[in-house]
Amino acid sequence: MRKKVIPILVALALIILAATVMVVGSLIKKYTPTKDRADLKEYFSLSEEDETAVIIGNELLEAKGLIVDRTVYIDYETVKTYLNSRFYWDSNENLLLYTTPDDVIRADLGSKDYYITKEKVSENYDIFKMDGEKAYVAIDFVQKYTNLEYEYLAEPNRVQITHEWGETAYAEVKKDGSVRLKGGIKSPILTEVKKGSSVFVIEKGEKWAKVHTEDGYIGYIENKKLTGEKTKETSREFTEPVYTSISKDYKINLVWHQVTNQAANNAMLTLLAETKGINTISPTWFSLSNNEGDISNLANTSYVEHAHQIGVEVWGLVDNFKEGVDTYQVLSYTSKREKLTNQLIAAAIEYNLDGINVDFEQLSTEAGEPFIQFIRELSIKCRKNGIILSVDNYVPEAYSNHYNRREQGIVADYVIIMGYDEHFAGSEESGSVASLGFVKRGIENTLKEVPKEKVINAVPFYTRVWKEVTEGDNVTITSEALGMGEAQARLSSNGVTPVWDETTGQYYGEYAKDGATYKVWLEEEKSIEEKMKLITEYELAGVASWKLGLEKSSIWDTIIKYVN
Structure with a gap:
């Protein structure tokens, strides 16, 4: 009986031994770091x-x-x-x-x-x-x-x-170790680090730190292989370019003057006689006229001379509104940009202009880089000739990020927010042209990119009368733009007394006529004053107004309280 038990016990012992070996081997394999190396290519x-x-x-x-x-x-x-x-x-x-x-x-x-x-x-x-x-x-x-x-x-x-300088987090390696592709001892080795060397610490986990080695590997090393994290100051001798700007020692009070032919220049003095406190006028004189970089020109020497005589600077405006002109086709060619900037500077010198105002609208996304390059190149010539460069911009929204307001704020003298057209011809719903919240957001978002001393906010001298016609489930919406006085007269003639709306910062009026509903968010003294308060609150460089002739003469008493 005993002879039969012994072999069984031996077999059991061997089984237990084999199992133990397997378990121990498995544990050793599990807890032994791999020596496999990552394929560096x-x-x-x-x-x-x-x-x-x-x-x-x-x-x-x-x-x-x-x-x-x-x-x-x-x-x-x-x-x-x-x-x-x-x-x-x-x-x-x-x-x-x-x-x-x-x-x-x-x-x-x-x-x-x-x-x-x-x-x-x-x-x-x-x-x-x-x-x-x-x-x-x-x-x-x-x-x-x-x-x-x-x-x-x-x-x-x-x-x-290395292109960012300042405080950098690093750690010293206190024991030779491996930097691995990922955190974990089974991850392949990227490189080895020696005791006494340094690694830049990107982030630190519970057991592993993501590091950047001195020879260009980004991977993971065990925290226990590193000393405590330290910081050091890094720098390099380099002289950053200095962009000088023309900055007036007074608040800008600019008004745009729409000039569509030479005869329209003759109205300038008459129109200005109805204003107060204007120190800058921007006539719409120049336009891209073709895809080769040429401009049309309605500039007038007498206009500038008369403006200067009454202490008003002239910033000639250039736009891209002509039908058939592809702004990208002009700006994406260096030779065409040079032709354009040369013509603008030549005109500014010939007519003794104080500034150039760039009003390029509806730019495609692909035109963004050529546009800002155009502004850079134009700024050089303006800087050398003492000519003020201002650029008109939409209220910041995602669709206009490619205008690069941040760079404009460096190379140009003034960045103008066109603080209107919140609702415009073709909008899918009726609404204010420039509600107070819309204007406020425009200023705040522009100031995230442009210094306040360069920012001018533009206000509208017009409003829109919205017409809504309902037919079944369909509502057709159209509008027409009216000057201040005409819009108020429209409400009065239809027996409407507008009511102040705190939300928009405007008087609102509504009436029904001939089967349609008409809605008006007015621009007048009080609404403009609310916008002027923002210009003061945010310490902006001034105000611009679109356009001369659409305003009530009393509006100037409101504006000059805040800019003079």
């Missing part, structure tokens, strides 16, 4: 020999750079988005431009030469080149005009760029 998404990964700050970008003859090239969109938005690539004429406060720097495709205005300068590398449909800019050239440092590292190719 895959990590950096490199597929071509001349490609380089690009790390900016603590971000590994999807976009790749190029290595050509030991020169690092960064694609244009990356340069614009991350490093310096003032670089501009003209894909029509194959030019790379960079605009300073005083000059346009220009380089031709595949050239080692560039021009600062007319002065030729040469480098030992091609300044920018094409690869397929993508433009690439030599980072050494970008660095000339940008506060950045970069380091190129090979095998695999990668360039890391």
